Amino acid sequence: xxxxxxxxxxxxxxxxxxxxxxxxxxxxxxxxxxxxxxxxxxxxxxxxxxxxxxxxxxxxxxxxxxxxxxxxxxxxxxxxxxxxxxxxxxxxxxxxxxxxxxxxxxxxxxxxxxxxxxxxxxxxxxxxxxxxxxxxxxxxxxxxxxxxxxxxxxxxxxxxxxxxxxxxxxxxxxxxxxxxxxxxxxxxxxxxxxxxxxxxxxxxxxxxxxxxxxxxxxxxxxxxxxxxxxxxxxxxxxxxxxxxxxxxxxxxxxxxxxxxxxxxxxxxxxxxxxxxxxxxxxxxxxxxxxxxxxxxxxxxxxxxxxxxxxxxxxxxxxxxxxxxxxxxxxxxxxxxxxxxxxxxxxxxxxxxxxxxxxxxxxxxxxxxxxxxxxxxxxxxxxxxxxxxxxxxxxxxxxxxxxxxxxxxxxxxxxxxxxxxxxxxxxxxxxxxxxxxxxxxxxx
Amino acid sequence: xxxxxxxxxxxxxxxxxxxxxxxxxxxxxxxxxxxxxxxxxxxxxxxxxxxxxxxxxxxxxxxxxxx
Numbered sequence: 011x012x013x014x015x016x017x018x019x020x021x022x023x024x025x026x027x028x029x030x031x032x033x034x035x036x037x038x039x040x041x042x043x044x045x046x047x048x049x050x051x052x053x054x055x056x057x058x059x060x061x062x063x064x065x066x067x068x069x070x071x072x073x074x075x076x077x078x079x080x081x082x083x084x085x086x087x088x089x090x091x092x093x094x095x096x097x098x099x100x101x102x103x104x105x106x107x108x109x110x111x112x113x114x115x116x117x118x119x120x121x122x123x124x125x126x127x128x129x130x131x132x133x134x135x136x137x138x139x140x141x142x143x144x145x146x147x148x149x150x151x152x153x154x155x156x157x158x159x160x161x162x163x164x165x166x167x168x169x170x171x172x173x174x175x176x177x178x179x180x181x182x183x184x185x186x187x188x189x190x191x192x193x194x195x196x197x198x199x200x201x202x203x204x205x206x207x208x209x210x211x212x213x214x215x216x217x218x219x220x221x222x223x224x225x226x227x228x229x230x231x232x233x234x235x236x237x238x239x240x241x242x243x244x245x246x247x248x249x250x251x252x253x254x255x256x257x258x259x260x261x262x263x264x265x266x267x268x269x270x271x272x273x274x275x276x277x278x279x280x281x282x283x284x285x286x287x288x289x290x291x292x293x294x295x296x297x298x299x300x301x302x303x304x305x306x307x308x309x310x311x312x313x314x315x316x317x318x319x320x321x322x323x324x325x326x327x328x329x330x331x332x333x334x335x336x337x338x339x340x341x342x343x344x345x346x347x348x349x350x351x352x353x354x355x356x357x358x359x360x361x362x363x364x365x366x367x368x369x370x371x372x373x374x375x376x377x378x379x380x381x382x383x384x385x386x387x388x389x390x391x392x393x394x395x396x397x398x399x400x401x402x403x404x405x406x407x408x409x410x411x412x413x414x415x416x417x418x419x420x421x422x423x424x425x426x427x428x429x430x431x432x433x434x435x436x437x438x439x440x441x442x443x444x445x446x447x448x449x450x451x452x453x
Numbered sequence: 454x455x456x457x458x459x460x461x462x463x464x465x466x467x468x469x470x471x472x473x474x475x476x477x478x479x480x481x482x483x484x485x486x487x488x489x490x491x492x493x494x495x496x497x498x499x500x501x502x503x504x505x506x507x508x509x510x511x512x513x514x515x516x517x518x519x520x
Contacts, residue, residue: 270497370508377511434504441501 091395095387099311099380102154102222103131104140107306112136115225117156119149121215124166131156145169145188149215150197152186154222157197158215159188164195223318226310230296238292267291271437275444283443286329290322291436298379298428302421313431314379316372323372326439331364334446367442371435378431382424389416459517466513473506 105113114132121127127147134142134151142151147166148159152174173189177196186197200217202210220228237256244257253261272280272287297312312318340346342360344353392413397406481499485492 270493274497366508366512370511373511373515374504374507377514430500434500437497437501438504 091388091391094391095384097153098387099314099383100155101310101315102140103151103156103217103219104136104154105222105225105306106140106154110137112140112154113306115222116220117149118218118220119156119158119215120218121158123162123214124148141174143170145171145190150174150186150188152197155199156217156219157186157199158213159195160198160214161195164190222310223312223315226300226307226312227297227318229307230293230300230312233300234292234296263291264288267436271433271440275437275440276447277444279447283329283333283440286325287436287440290325290439291432294322294375294435295428295432298432299425301379301383302424302428311379311383313375314383316376319372319376322375322435323368326371326442327365327368329439330367330442330446333443335449337448337450338446367438371438375431375435378427382420382427386417386420386424389413389420392416463514463517466510466517470506470510473509474503477502477506 103115103117105115107113112132114130114136117127117129117131119127124147127149129146131151133144133146134149135144136151137143140151140154145159145164146168148164150157150159150171169190171188171190175187175189177185177187177194185199188195188197198213198215199210200215201212204210237260240255241257241260244254248254267288268280268284272284276283294313297318300308301311301313303309342364343357345356345360348356390413393406393409396409396412397403477499481495484495488495
């Protein structure tokens with residue numbers, strides 16, 4: 011049990027660092043400003059339905075060139091499902107409760123040209139949609155996420171910004187802009203480790219905050235620590251007796267992983283890898299289930315974050331690589347009993363396979379959890395599509411009638427997926443490790 | 454790649470994975486019906502194979518994002 015807890019702490023610590031620097035979508039500010047679009051922030055259309063407030067996001071209408079349109083009284087606010095869904099499954103520096111009530115989280119920001127900024131997110135004076143009314147040292151809070159103004163002519167300190175909007179550049183990519191004294195300033199999102207592959211890259215600052223995902227991960231750590239601690243002490247105190255309380259819940263699951271996953275795939279040496287397998291299983295399962303809770307302190311999409319799943323997959327990759335025996339590497343680089351010309355074709359395939367295995371491990375968990383959440387968000391979005399963003403109450407009624415059964419159905423499926431994906435990840439990790447430590451049975 | 458082409462490719466990948474996983478699930482059901490006592494082994498192998506097939510669709514999805 012002590013091993014399990016140690017590995018938990020390690021996974022959480024490491025993924026916390028990676029997650030702080032990576033996120034799936036990025037509104038990366040690039041040059042080439044052409045069109046300036048309507049601000050997200052207009053108060054119009056928000057009065058109908060208080061809880062509808064944060065579901066709405068701005069439509070994008072072309073307004074011309076050169077400067078920001080901040081007085082968006084005439085704005086025709088449409089509802090766009092995909093951007094709303096992505097905001098809700100993404101990471102954030104605040105925890106949204108309802109309406110304009112937010113739980114601020116600590117922001118730890120580092121810019122090479124300015125140094126460290128450590129503050130609570132509430133300092134941004136959070137308004138509509140989690141967008142801050144204040145810019146602090148050129149940092150701006152947009153939709154609960156900290157962004158930074160790239161332009162050095164923007165003053166430092168606490169500045170009240172006039173509006174925050176979206177801009178579409180020549181390539182059709184949307185990114186945020188800030189209006190201040192009639193000028194438009196581009197916003198950069200935080201640096202990511204993906205080198206631009208998923209739209210991120212190194213920008214002018216790094217975000218190491220305790221974000222929504224990190225907060226939920228720490229919460230999961232506390233919960234799991236408490237559960238395993240009490241189970242471990244129960245086994246010590248009540249040796250040889252029947253399990254009781256939470257022990258009775260955990261024992262069948264632990265035995266299931268041991269007997270159905272570890273023993274068949276790992277053979278006699280299973281006890282060496284069992285702590286790792288149990289750790290990733292309970293870590294993924296716990297955070298999947300916390301992610302199912304649609305309100306605070308749940309709702310963070312931790313296992314649907316590429317940074318987290320990447321760390322989990324990297325653990326598997328290193329354990330497989332370091333525990334791989336001679337026969338494992340022989341079967342990759344120079345497999346016996348195969349003609350030489352086939353070896354030339356097969357070896358690159360096998361070498362690629364070493365990396366594709368953890369890569370698909372990373373993507374499978376990420377894609378399954380994210381896809382489930384997007385589908386739920388789309389079903390909830392039906393209310394706002396039918397209701398014309400709060401304009402039509404009867405339409406919203408039809409939307410609610412359609413949305414509730416669909417959402418309930420999808421959440422039931424997601425509960426199933428939460429267990430299956432935790433199991434599949436553990437099973438595949440065990441099978442990869444098993445293939446690496448298997449002794450040869452041909453001579 | 455254009456948005457609609459990506460969507461088409463994703464759909465094709467989903468069809469492929471759907472056929473594959475459908476075959477696996479169907480055969481597993483047949484096998485369980487024939488040998489109910491082996492249900493544990495069959496289920497574990499079914500999920501493992503389905504996960505591997507799914508991997509192909511996932512790679513297609515990511516390539517759709519990147520290209």
